[in-house]
Amino acid sequence: MTHEILIAGFGGQGVLSMGMTLAYAGMLEGKEVSWMPSYGPEMRGGTANCIVIVSPERISSPIVTRFTAGIILNQPSMEKFQHSLLPHRVLLYEQSNILTPPTRFDLEILPVPAMQEALQLGKKQVANMVMLGAFLARQPVVAFETVMEALKKTLPERHHALLPLNAQALQRGKQLAETAIVETLEE
Amino acid sequence: MTHEILIAGFGGQGVLSMGMTLAYAGMLEGKEVSWMPSYGPEMRGGTANCIVIVSPERISSPIVTRFTAGIILNQPSMEKFQHSLLPHRVLLYEQSNILTPPTRFDLEILPVPAMQEALQLGKKQVANMVMLGAFLARQPVVAFETVMEALKKTLPERHHALLPLNAQALQRGKQLAETAIVETLEE
Amino acid sequence: MKPMMEGLETVYHRPVTLTETPMHYCPGCGHGVVHKLLMEVVDEMDVQEDTIGVAPVGCSVFAYHYMNIDMQQAAHGRASAVATGIKRMLPHKLVFSYQGDGDLAAIGTAETIHTVNRGENILIVFINNAIYGMTGGQMAPTTLLGMVTSTTPYGRESSASGYPLKMTDLVTTLPGAYYVTRQSVHTPTAVRKTKKAIRIALEHQQKHKGTCFIEVVSNCPSGWKMTPLEANAWMEKNMFPVYPIGDLKLDGKILHP
Amino acid sequence: MKPMMEGLETVYHRPVTLTETPMHYCPGCGHGVVHKLLMEVVDEMDVQEDTIGVAPVGCSVFAYHYMNIDMQQAAHGRASAVATGIKRMLPHKLVFSYQGDGDLAAIGTAETIHTVNRGENILIVFINNAIYGMTGGQMAPTTLLGMVTSTTPYGRESSASGYPLKMTDLVTTLPGAYYVTRQSVHTPTAVRKTKKAIRIALEHQQKHKGTCFIEVVSNCPSGWKMTPLEANAWMEKNMFPVYPIGDLKLDGKILHP
Amino acid sequence: MIRGTVSIDVAICKGCELCIAACPQESLGLAGEINSLGYRYAALVQDNCTGCINCALVCPEGAINVYREPKSAHKQERDKVLAL
Amino acid sequence: MIRGTVSIDVAICKGCELCIAACPQESLGLAGEINSLGYRYAALVQDNCTGCINCALVCPEGAINVYREPKSAHKQERDKVLAL
Amino acid sequence: MNTQAEVPRLMKGNEALAEAAIRAGLQGYFGYPITPQSEILEYLITELPKQGGVVLQAESEVAAINMIYGAAGAGARVMTSSSSPGISLMQEGLSYMASAQLPCLVVNVNRGGPGLGTIQPSQGDYFQATKGGGHGDYHLIVLAPASVQEMADFVFEAFRLAEKYRNPAMILADGALGQMMEKVILPPAGTLPRTEKPWATTGKPNTRERNVVTSLFIQPEKMEAVNLQLQKKYRELQHEARYEADGVKDADVLVVGFGLTARIAQKAIELARANGVRVGLFRPMTLYPFPSEALAAHARKVSSVLVVELNSGQMVEDVRLAVNGKRPVYFKGRMGGVIMTPEEILEEIELVAENSHLQTAGILEEML
Amino acid sequence: MNTQAEVPRLMKGNEALAEAAIRAGLQGYFGYPITPQSEILEYLITELPKQGGVVLQAESEVAAINMIYGAAGAGARVMTSSSSPGISLMQEGLSYMASAQLPCLVVNVNRGGPGLGTIQPSQGDYFQATKGGGHGDYHLIVLAPASVQEMADFVFEAFRLAEKYRNPAMILADGALGQMMEKVILPPAGTLPRTEKPWATTGKPNTRERNVVTSLFIQPEKMEAVNLQLQKKYRELQHEARYEADGVKDADVLVVGFGLTARIAQKAIELARANGVRVGLFRPMTLYPFPSEALAAHARKVSSVLVVELNSGQMVEDVRLAVNGKRPVYFKGRMGGVIMTPEEILEEIELVAENSHLQTAGILEEML
Numbered sequence A, B: 001m002t003h004e005i006l007i008a009g010f011g012g013q014g015v016l017s018m019g020m021t022l023a024y025a026g027m028l029e030g031k032e033v034s035w036m037p038s039y040g041p042e043m044r045g046g047t048a049n050c051i052v053i054v055s056p057e058r059i060s061s062p063i064v065t066r067f068t069a070g071i072i073l074n075q076p077s078m079e080k081f082q083h084s085l086l087p088h089r090v091l092l093y094e095q096s097n098i099l100t101p102p103t104r105f106d107l108e109i110l111p112v113p114a115m116q117e118a119l120q121l122g123k124k125q126v127a128n129m130v131m132l133g134a135f136l137a138r139q140p141v142v143a144f145e146t147v148m149e150a151l152k153k154t155l156p157e158r159h160h161a162l163l164p165l166n167a168q169a170l171q172r173g174k175q176l177a178e179t180a181i182v183e184t185l186e187e
Numbered sequence C, D: 001m002k003p004m005m006e007g008l009e010t011v012y013h014r015p016v017t018l019t020e021t022p023m024h025y026c027p028g029c030g031h032g033v034v035h036k037l038l039m040e041v042v043d044e045m046d047v048q049e050d051t052i053g054v055a056p057v058g059c060s061v062f063a064y065h066y067m068n069i070d071m072q073q074a075a076h077g078r079a080s081a082v083a084t085g086i087k088r089m090l091p092h093k094l095v096f097s098y099q100g101d102g103d104l105a106a107i108g109t110a111e112t113i114h115t116v117n118r119g120e121n122i123l124i125v126f127i128n129n130a131i132y133g134m135t136g137g138q139m140a141p142t143t144l145l146g147m148v149t150s151t152t153p154y155g156r157e158s159s160a161s162g163y164p165l166k167m168t169d170l171v172t173t174l175p176g177a178y179y180v181t182r183q184s185v186h187t188p189t190a191v192r193k194t195k196k197a198i199r200i201a202l203e204h205q206q207k208h209k210g211t212c213f214i215e216v217v218s219n220c221p222s223g224w225k226m227t228p229l230e231a232n233a234w235m236e237k238n239m240f241p242v243y244p245i246g247d248l249k250l251d252g253k254i255l256h257p
Numbered sequence E, F: 001m002i003r004g005t006v007s008i009d010v011a012i013c014k015g016c017e018l019c020i021a022a023c024p025q026e027s028l029g030l031a032g033e034i035n036s037l038g039y040r041y042a043a044l045v046q047d048n049c050t051g052c053i054n055c056a057l058v059c060p061e062g063a064i065n066v067y068r069e070p071k072s073a074h075k076q077e078r079d080k081v082l083a084l
Numbered sequence G, H: 001m002n003t004q005a006e007v008p009r010l011m012k013g014n015e016a017l018a019e020a021a022i023r024a025g026l027q028g029y030f031g032y033p034i035t036p037q038s039e040i041l042e043y044l045i046t047e048l049p050k051q052g053g054v055v056l057q058a059e060s061e062v063a064a065i066n067m068i069y070g071a072a073g074a075g076a077r078v079m080t081s082s083s084s085p086g087i088s089l090m091q092e093g094l095s096y097m098a099s100a101q102l103p104c105l106v107v108n109v110n111r112g113g114p115g116l117g118t119i120q121p122s123q124g125d126y127f128q129a130t131k132g133g134g135h136g137d138y139h140l141i142v143l144a145p146a147s148v149q150e151m152a153d154f155v156f157e158a159f160r161l162a163e164k165y166r167n168p169a170m171i172l173a174d175g176a177l178g179q180m181m182e183k184v185i186l187p188p189a190g191t192l193p194r195t196e197k198p199w200a201t202t203g204k205p206n207t208r209e210r211n212v213v214t215s216l217f218i219q220p221e222k223m224e225a226v227n228l229q230l231q232k233k234y235r236e237l238q239h240e241a242r243y244e245a246d247g248v249k250d251a252d253v254l255v256v257g258f259g260l261t262a263r264i265a266q267k268a269i270e271l272a273r274a275n276g277v278r279v280g281l282f283r284p285m286t287l288y289p290f291p292s293e294a295l296a297a298h299a300r301k302v303s304s305v306l307v308v309e310l311n312s313g314q315m316v317e318d319v320r321l322a323v324n325g326k327r328p329v330y331f332k333g334r335m336g337g338v339i340m341t342p343e344e345i346l347e348e349i350e351l352v353a354e355n356s357h358l359q360t361a362g363i364l365e366e367m368l
């Protein structure tokens, strides 16, 4: 099946790199992939997002408006994008950053305390990997091993020391997702 | 009738101003007129020419390739233009500058020793007026008085002292034309 | 700890001609300070109605969001030509252009030189942060030798990319320039001096003295990849030796040539 | 009186690298002399195969009709940018641009400043005749104050049209400039000096020293509406005081700054 | 010592810390919380502000207003002290 | 005095007179006739040319070639004279 | 002056245009010399200051168009002029002015290109003028005079349209129109009223919000809104399309040409009619807006259309779009500064009239 | 490297293009930063010197294009890149290069205009790219990639065509193509042979006449000869027209779009076909030469044509010229940096399919 995933948050939260890693992993598994970032004038701050498509077939439009999954890391993006998800799909969000949860009834919603977990792991930068881990536990778009492979490519050499930490983060996310009670208001 | 006159010579011989004066006179007599100069990059020397059209009706093309009259002041222009005259029309040329006369049989050809006359009048610059005088004697496109009127406008104020001299030059041209034996090889 | 203001008088307040809009600049960026100073002087001279500004293409492209005066946004590098057009039509208004180093010293070099050479009666404010901020930190003509930017990944080398260009020194030599100074805004004293310079320049303009040119040696924390405090320290240490602070031309006279 | 040459040796002959084509310049125009000198030096250094010239837009646009070397004709004002493109691709060739004052000091100001600031290893020959010759005698940036041209009908006034721009003085201050001199070609001595300067410049280029810049203060009899002899006299009297003849920078060192 | 104080518009403060470095009294510091822009903002951390306006001068956001007791008031103060 | 002479390409001469002014010997002048370009061209008017090449140097058209008797020849000349 | 205006004068196209600009209340001119139009700058710099106007010889065409941007933004009636290469250098500035909706007049006395080319007459800049040589979706208002009289008259029309629609207007002439002299009756001064420009940056009084002249709208939605506004304007502009149709009543062949070419075609048509060929002339006077509807209507009445231009075939595309396949459209062009003669056009007319399309097409092909 | 070429990589369009240029044997790059394409300069300045190539950050786009002129004239394989406003500044230089017949690659990563506009994706520079934004009769060779893979592949094609025809070639992309990442298999290095350039100014040996690179031909006749040569070249170029047609066999509606828009349209077509509407896609890969004949042929097989562009309707003119009135041609565009969604296009397709032309036309009008 074709995954059309939206990842959105603040500039500093690593949403673009999360998407890139996911796309890279998809490619490593021989799938067709595209990564479409939002880009603005070179000024800091503001929200960032990207659309990642992973598909067995050739990808037509890299730009879609209805998503098969959403990973959302800040409040503004939640308001902006929750209604762009296709019904009955999964929406993950980072708990400490999003105080008013999504209002849709027809989604499989999973809040993830990624920031908190990341801080426990000792580096808040890996919060995005916690999110990714949780997401992949819900939707096995790619295998965890491949994500680690991908990280080797997407992380600059000088940060390879952090690979184990990222692996942990992914695992924590996985566990969280497996143990979590999924908030869904559907009957 | 519509006059489509070609005037050609060296840059310094005043062919453009001669044409301008003729056109101006035509306008003063309430006719439609146009003056189309050849123009090149701003470098000195080389030949210059202009097409003057004087007509009772609105002028369509200011650019024509067959002329009703020609006033030619140097050899290169003679070679270039003598064949552009309509048959049986008048062709005036300045004698001292043109050593090999035109070769066409079907024209009314009038050589004018304008330079020589101008020098006698004391200013070789007025040779062009001698030519114009001669031409108008042959083809009364406009009246002599009007030409003098026109000169008042086309000559810069500071040269108005030269008006009488120009008048003389015109007259000499007229006399020359009237007395001259027109070279025509037609039977 | 909340301030207790009863019985106290206001000794500094945000200039009223600065709009309420929060500025988009990165934390600690010098652009904000200079914007503020311009509007402080406009307030003090009470010339809001007489002043027309020209914003460049650069991070300060949105200056007109923050300065509550009539403004025009110019094409990249052409701010001084645009200012010339305005001033020639409205000779009794106070006109200034506000330009970065890419805008004024790269693509706008010809316009800068000729505007000053004509002695256009305007103020040119030149923010020199030695880098292209808006486009993400490429080399500027004023980038220091050895300095790493996204287009001098191995440090600027004169053989490949030439030397730091001292536009302010160049314009100083032009007869059209009446007042030329190089200042900064990283300390309270520096800020006071720069404000003074702006005031002097606008007063000269009121007297139709010719072109006034103020270079502000400034920072670009984001482009330099430093914190604001690191950036200002780096600036003092590395930029001031190449771009020394001080007046270059007063009342049309070149100082220690 | 016909010359008798039997038993005499040739002490001067037209340079062989100058083509047979008669030049289109007006009588007495300095362009012809400088063309001739360039080709004399090319002959003497035997570098026809190594030399690539760039012609400007201006009266000398047809330089490539007269110089028997590979040449490019550049857009108005961009000759030094074109020369940069050539030199960067062929670093071991000798590249020169030949430009008038409108070309180099007006529309080409930015290219001139930045080419020299990069220290491009080329020779820039700058013919300053204080007017736009080709387009019929309009004001140039180098036109003298009070001088009448078709666009300063009442004489150049600084308030309206700015001041004579001394580009050569500006480029002298740039670190990229290695050799900068101002010469003329109106007398035999002047001609000898200018030729010397061209030779020096090309030799520096062979040694990759940086930008060499030669201004030739020249005439425009047609634009000035004078005979060639009047023009040269006027030039000495009026232009030399503003554009003094002599070296400005030798071996990278600025003279009497 | 002259008594002064500052008011900081925390909504637009970007926590650049320039004011903190500029304050000779070390009256300023960064607050614990972050504002809507996501920055830890500046705040008074000591009650020894003299109202020298240094912080306001260097603030790129124009976020600081400064207040100071009037010269007169200050004088009275001193007199009181002496009266004791 | 060294003997020299010049040859002038009258076809391309524009009669600018720069050579005439540059000649210390006043050997040059304008000819009476005009050439195909319409200019009165330069010509030798005195046989006192020393071959100093001044005229050739200033000629914008490169119309002048200059010839001079070889140093040697010149020496012989002088010797001859002395021999008398 | 108004009295003076009545007397016919003999003037060069460039001078008539310049004098008309003064009478149209020109306040500022910024330009750079280039043949064949330097007379405009030279005339204005001699005359306009006497009327209190400003004329500045800029350091380049890039500077000139940006000075115009500033001056127009300050609310003044301003113009610049140049010829082909110089106009190319103004493309960024023109795109900015169209986007910032600043009125001004830009004159292009077209010469032969591409590149440095020649200085002789050409219509090779039609595409650049009408489709937008600069970046983005914008149009200039483009007027094409065909006589010295129109060189003068269209200045008034250009300023009127530019200010009414807040859009740069261009007069697209050619070297011949600029250099030739004809009888001209100059429009009287003071007949073009000043328009209110509440948007101009003249200094902010506290009675209004500040004015900002800009072409930057960083939010795509905002930028699209600006574009929709421009497109709306361009649709309204269509009503200003002007043309001249002559001898079309009984015409079998319709010749379409603009500017100087139309004049030459007129002569060719006279010759053709003398030979009994029924030919009419359609002359667009506005190139943008292009008189498409009128042309389509006229085309329907003839059996074939012949487009003549001093280029390789540019306006012919707009003609084909207007005719939309209903009639065969033929083309005859000369390039690089060569002016076509009435005889050449006559020849084409006769070929087209013969109407042996295939063959004709073949021949015309070669002429491309 | 050749081996490396086989491995798929995940790259940004701008980086893939830059890396491909290196593999295509690029010898010189001269350019000036501008969003959204600065990565090209940044990538090349980091990598090309390692291969012995030259990269120079010019003082402006005007300087850059003229450096390219000199470098191309010297016989080198060179390129520059910019985005809309910067490309406008290159128009004079491009006209010069086309006239002097110098091969080079110019990349325009199109952003929203006019003016400073936005930095978001747009196709608003179609006219400028295809009709010649500069002065005179010339054309650029224009390629329109639609994927990161084509951003790389078309570099080779562009250099091949540019050198074969001695004409500047342009790759017209947009901000999205430049910034997005996709799987790309880079063309192997050393597969684009160097071409002989006997005309280049490399220094005159006595074995040949001097070479002169110029665009000045002061005699109109000479200049026209040059133009005839260019026109001949452009006619030959027509055979290089390339396009992609998909699902056209049974199509009732033909959607025409280029670049990114074609990708989005593809998605819309999938949706439409799911709803049972028979739609096909025609994607011009070369914008100049425009695949007119192929398009005309395909258009004849459908009942109507829908053109989609990220502008106010530019390519639609070339489509109408090709279809020549045989079929109704509709248009849907978004402007100023707004990207249209598959859903929007789907809506249009369904309107067009209903084929109630009048009404549809009306609605579409509004959408202009």
Ligand SMILES: Cc1ncc(C[n+]2csc(CCOP(=O)(O)OP(=O)(O)O)c2C)c(N)n1
Pocket (backbone or CB within 6 Å): C057, C058, C059, C060, C076, C099, C100, C101, C102, C103, C104, C127, C129, C131, C132, C133, C134, C135, C140, C220, H032, H033, H034, H035, H061, H085, H086, H089
């Ligand atoms: C014609 C053109 N070229 C390039 C750009 C891209 N651009 C925008 S801002 C800028 C330079 C910004 O640097 P600077 O002028 O130093 O200002 P800063 O952002 O550092 O304050 C550039 C190259 C543009 N917008 N227009």
Ligand SMILES: Cc1ncc(C[n+]2csc(CCOP(=O)(O)OP(=O)(O)O)c2C)c(N)n1
Pocket (backbone or CB within 6 Å): D057, D058, D059, D060, D076, D099, D100, D101, D102, D103, D104, D127, D129, D131, D132, D133, D134, D135, D140, D220, G032, G033, G034, G035, G061, G085, G086, G089
């Ligand atoms: C872009 C552009 N602008 C203007 C011109 C017209 N033009 C040709 S030469 C020239 C100036 C010539 O003056 P200068 O450079 O001093 O050389 P000179 O003719 O005096 O030797 C101008 C403005 C042009 N060809 N191209």
Ligand code: SF4
Pocket (backbone or CB within 6 Å): A042, A043, A044, C024, C025, C026, C029, C030, C031, C059, C129, C133, C134, C219, C220, C221, C222, C223
């Ligand atoms: S990028 Fe640099 S110049 Fe621009 S706002 Fe940020 S710090 Fe200031």
Ligand code: SF4
Pocket (backbone or CB within 6 Å): B042, B043, B044, D024, D025, D026, D029, D030, D031, D059, D129, D133, D134, D219, D220, D221, D222, D223
């Ligand atoms: S116009 Fe002037 S510069 Fe040009 S050739 Fe004549 S004299 Fe020389």
Ligand code: SF4
Pocket (backbone or CB within 6 Å): C028, E008, E012, E013, E014, E015, E016, E017, E018, E019, E020, E041, E042, E055, E058, E059, E060, E061, E062, E063, E064
């Ligand atoms: S200087 Fe201003 S913005 Fe910076 S921390 Fe202090 S109050 Fe905040």
Ligand code: SF4
Pocket (backbone or CB within 6 Å): D028, F008, F012, F013, F014, F015, F016, F017, F018, F019, F020, F041, F042, F055, F058, F059, F060, F061, F062, F063, F064
């Ligand atoms: S200098 Fe040369 S061109 Fe001038 S007169 Fe003497 S020979 Fe003739």
